Amino acid sequence: MSIINSVDTICAPATATGGALSVIRVSGPQAFAAVSAVCTVCCDSVAANTVHYTHIKDGPELVDEAMVSIFRAPHSYTGEDSVEISCHGSRYIMNRVLELLIGKGCRMARPGEFSMRAFLNGKMDLSQAEAVADLISADNRATHQMALSQLRGHFSSELSGLRSQLLELTSLLELELDFSDHEDLEFADRSQLLQLATTIDDHVSRLAASFKTGQALKQGIPVAIVGKTNVGKSTLLNRLLKDDRAIVSDIHGTTRDTIEDTIDIQGVSFRFIDTAGLRQTSDQIEQIGIERTYQAIDRARIVLWLIDAEPTTADIADITARTADKALMPIWTKADTLPTPQVPYAAILSQPPLLISAMTGQGIEALETAIFAAADIPEQTEGDVIVSNIRHYEALCHAHEGLLLVIDGLTRQIPGDLIAEDLRDVLSALGDITGDSQIITSQDTLNHIFAHHCVGK
Numbered sequence: 337m338s339i340i341n342s343v344d345t346i347c348a349p350a351t352a353t354g355g356a357l358s359v360i361r362v363s364g365p366q367a368f369a370a371v372s373a374v375c376t377v378c379c380d381s382v383a384a385n386t387v388h389y390t391h392i393k394d395g396p397e398l399v400d401e402a403m404v405s406i407f408r409a410p411h412s413y414t415g416e417d418s419v420e421i422s423c424h425g426s427r428y429i430m431n432r433v434l435e436l437l438i439g440k441g442c443r444m445a446r447p448g449e450f451s452m453r454a455f456l457n458g459k460m461d462l463s464q465a466e467a468v469a470d471l472i473s474a475d476n477r478a479t480h481q482m483a484l485s486q487l488r489g490h491f492s493s494e495l496s497g498l499r500s501q502l503l504e505l506t507s508l509l510e511l512e513l514d515f516s517d518h519e520d521l522e523f524a525d526r527s528q529l530l531q532l533a534t535t536i537d538d539h540v541s542r543l544a545a546s547f548k549t550g551q552a553l554k555q556g557i558p559v560a561i562v563g564k565t566n567v568g569k570s571t572l573l574n575r576l577l578k579d580d581r582a583i584v585s586d587i588h589g590t591t592r593d594t595i596e597d598t599i600d601i602q603g604v605s606f607r608f609i610d611t612a613g614l615r616q617t618s619d620q621i622e623q624i625g626i627e628r629t630y631q632a633i634d635r636a637r638i639v640l641w642l643i644d645a646e647p648t649t650a651d652i653a654d655i656t657a658r659t660a661d662k663a664l665m666p667i668w669t670k671a672d673t674l675p676t677p678q679v680p681y682a683a684i685l686s687q688p689p690l691l692i693s694a695m696t697g698q699g700i701e702a703l704e705t706a707i708f709a710a711a712d713i714p715e716q717t718e719g720d721v722i723v724s725n726i727r728h729y730e731a732l733c734h735a736h737e738g739l740l741l742v743i744d745g746l747t748r749q750i751p752g753d754l755i756a757e758d759l760r761d762v763l764s765a766l767g768d769i770t771g772d773s774q775i776i777t778s779q780d781t782l783n784h785i786f787a788h789h790c791v792g793k
Contacts, residue, residue, distance in 0.1 A: 343365065344364055344443055345362065345363065345364030345365060345366040345367050345370055345441060345442045346362070346363055346364055346442060346443055346444070346445035346446075346449055346450070347360060347362045347363075347370075347434060347437045347438070347442040347444065347445060348360070348361060348434075348444055348449075349361075349430060349434075350420065350450075351425075353425065353427050353430065354425065355425045356424070357422055357423070357424065357425050358422070358423050358424065358425045358426075358429070358430045359420055359421065359422050360420070360421040360423065360430065360433055360434065360437070361413075361418065361419075361420050361421075361445075361450060362418065362419045362420075362421070362437060362442060363412070363413075363414045363416045363417070363418040363419075363445075363450060363453065364416055364417070364442070365416070365417065366440075366441055366442070367379075367416070367417045367418055367442075368380050368406075368417055368419065369440070369441075370437050370441055370442050371404060371419045371421065371437070373440045374393065374394070374433070374436040374437060374440060375390040375391065375392055375393070375402070375404060375421075376390050376393065377390040377404055379404070379406055379419060382406055383406070384406055384407060384408035384411065385405075385408075385411070386405070386406055387403055387404070387405045387406075388404050388406070389402075389403055390402055390403070390404050392421070392423065392433055392436070394432070394436055399429065399432050399433065399436070400423045400424055400429050400432075400433070401423075401424075402421055402422055402423040402424075402433075403421075403422040404419055404420070404421050404422075405419065405420040405422070407419070407420075410459075413454055414450055414453040414454050414459065415453065415454060415458065415459045416453060416457065451465045451468050452465070455771065460487075460489075461489075461492050462769065462770050462772075463486060463491050463492055463495075463725075463728065463769050463770050463771075464486065464487050464489060464492060465771075466486075466725060466727075467483050467484075467486035467487035468487065470482070470483035470486070470724070471483035471484060471487055475605065476600050476603055476604060477603030477604070478553045478603050478604045478605075478713065478716065479553055479554055479605070481716045482550060482553060482554070482716070482722050482724055485716070485718075485719065485720060485722075486721070490719050490720070490721050491721045491723075491728075491769075492770055494539075494543065494721050495766055495769060495770055497539075498536060498539060498766060499763065499766065501532065501535070501536050501539075502536060502759060502762060502763055504532065505529060505532050505533060505536070505742075505759065506756060506759055508528075508529055508532075509529065509752040509755060509756055509759075510752075510756075526746055526749065530743060530746045530747060533739060533742045533743050533746060534743060536739060537736060537739040537740070537743065540732055540735050540736050540739060540766075541736055543721065543723055543732050544723065544729060544732040544733055544736060546721070546722045546723045547723045547724070547726075547728075547732075549713065549714065549722055550722045550723050550724030550725075551724060551726075552637060552711075552713075553604060553605070553713070553722070553724065554724045555605075555607070556598045556605040556606060556607035557604065557605070557606050557637050557638065557711050558606075558607045558609060558632075558636045558637050558638070559606050559607065559608050559609065559636060559637070559638040559639075559640060559707060560611060560629075560632040560633050560635070560636035560638070560639045560640065561573060561608060561609065561610050561611060561640045561642065562611050562629055562632070562633060562640065562641055562655075563641060563643060563669075567642045567643065567670075568642055568644065568669040568670055568694045568695075569610050569611065569642055570595075570610055571694040571695060572640070572642065572667075572669065572692075572694040573595065573608055573610040574694075575694045575695075575697060575700055576599055576608060576700070576704075577597050577599060577608070595609070595610040596608065596609050596610075601704050601708050602704075602708045604708065604711065604713055606638075606707060606711070609632045609636065611629035611632050611633075612628065612629050630658065633659060633662070634658075637662065637663065637711065638662065638663045638665065638707060638710050638711060639655075639659045639663070639664050639665065640665050640667055640707075641655055641659075641664060641665065641666045641667065642667050642669045643666060643667070643668060643669070643689065663710040663711070663712070665690065665706060665707070665710060666688075666690070667689055667690045667692055667703065668689040668690065668691050668692070669692055669693070669694055670694075670695070671691040671692055671693045671698055671699060672695060672696050672698060673693075690702065690703055690706060727768075727769075728769050731765045731766065731768045731769045732765070732769075734765035735762045735765040735766050738758050738759070738761040738762035738765060739758075739762055741758040741761075742755055742759055
């Protein structure tokens with residue numbers, strides 16, 4: 337997309353069509369004039385942050401009765417003069433209002449242009465702008481909290497703190513270079529610099545490590561339902577979904593491909609994958625389905641192993657080997673028709689099987705609670721930062737790689753000017769996240785030195 341021309345006044349629907357109301361946002365230098373030309377309210381003469389009843393008119397013709405909200409720069413979403421028109425939700429009315437505004441000098445906003453202007457006008461950084469889309473698409477409590485935390489600037493604050501620490505490290509290196517020939521002056525030695533660099537890297541690494549959880553929350557935590565044929569996998573999926581999503585039959589090998597669907601458990605999305613039953617078969621199509629079962633286990637974070645008979649030693653060895661890095665949950669299904677198993681599971685698996693009946697619903701609530709616990713999702717509180725954006729993750733990984741070079745340079749007593757180059761790469765990587773170059777200038781370094789390390793006062 338070409339560079340945004342902020343001289344233009346733009347307009348666009350801010351709500352989806354089909355509801356009782358539509359909101360049309362207008363932003364730019366002529367926003368007040370354009371809206372005043374089609375409404376009976378003079379936007380220039382009313383106070384900021386106020387809402388007014390108005391008629392929208394096309395000459396003498398009344399188009400709609402509406403409310404207009406007035407926002408004066410810089411106290412608006414975009415940082416520009418802005419008006420939000422709340423009219424009735426008819427597509428016809430919305431299009432008529434947009435046509436009238438365009439006729440008064442506005443143009444239709446490009447996709448994302450309001451947020452782009454907010455970024456360019458310093459109302460939010462790049463990570464916060466990206467959070468807007470995440471907040472709109474959030475479909476559960478966990479993803480809503482992640483997006484809201486990022487939109488409110490908690491991630492930006494973390495990065496700002498890292499920049500301050502990197503500035504301290506750069507300043508100490510600069511002092512080391514400038515006063516290394518003054519034996520009577522003593523600043524931080526290399527062990528102190530190394531400790532500071534390690535602390536910064538630990539912080540960056542923790543943020544990067546949160547990406548695994550962030551992606552799981554954003555895309556839905558994958559849960560594979562596996563077991564032999566006719567053990568009740570499809571029945572369990574239907575029970576969890578409260579819908580007849582999968583075909584249930586007494587015929588062995590009915591499910592020959594994976595079936596996926598998502599449910600919400602305690603505010604977190606879980607993506608359940610019903611799989612083909614595991615057994616020896618000469619049916620080539622069923623063999624393909626079984627291979628896809630193994631692929632589903634590889635993708636899953638949690639594996640529900642359904643059993644309705646005592647598993648063999650070979651079965652146990654196979655499932656535990658395939659789920660070494662997963663949360664494996666053995667489940668004794670058909671508890672309404674089969675006796676409680678007497679197998680000493682504690683000696684075989686890490687936990688005894690849960691007893692459920694997918695047919696009657698017995699034990700399903702306890703199963704959902706256990707699935708949520710197995711996901712091991714950290715509880716989010718105000719200010720917590722969980723990285724969910726692949727671009728942010730890659731930038732943090734680049735910063736981590738640069739910090740490893742800094743740590744190695746400090747350990748091997750490499751000259752400070754070479755280490756400073758690696759520090760600049762770290763700052764550049766972190767700056768990519770917020771859209772700020774984040775480069776520490778000579779003036780930044782001088783200001784920090786005089787404020788915190790002023791020689792002789």
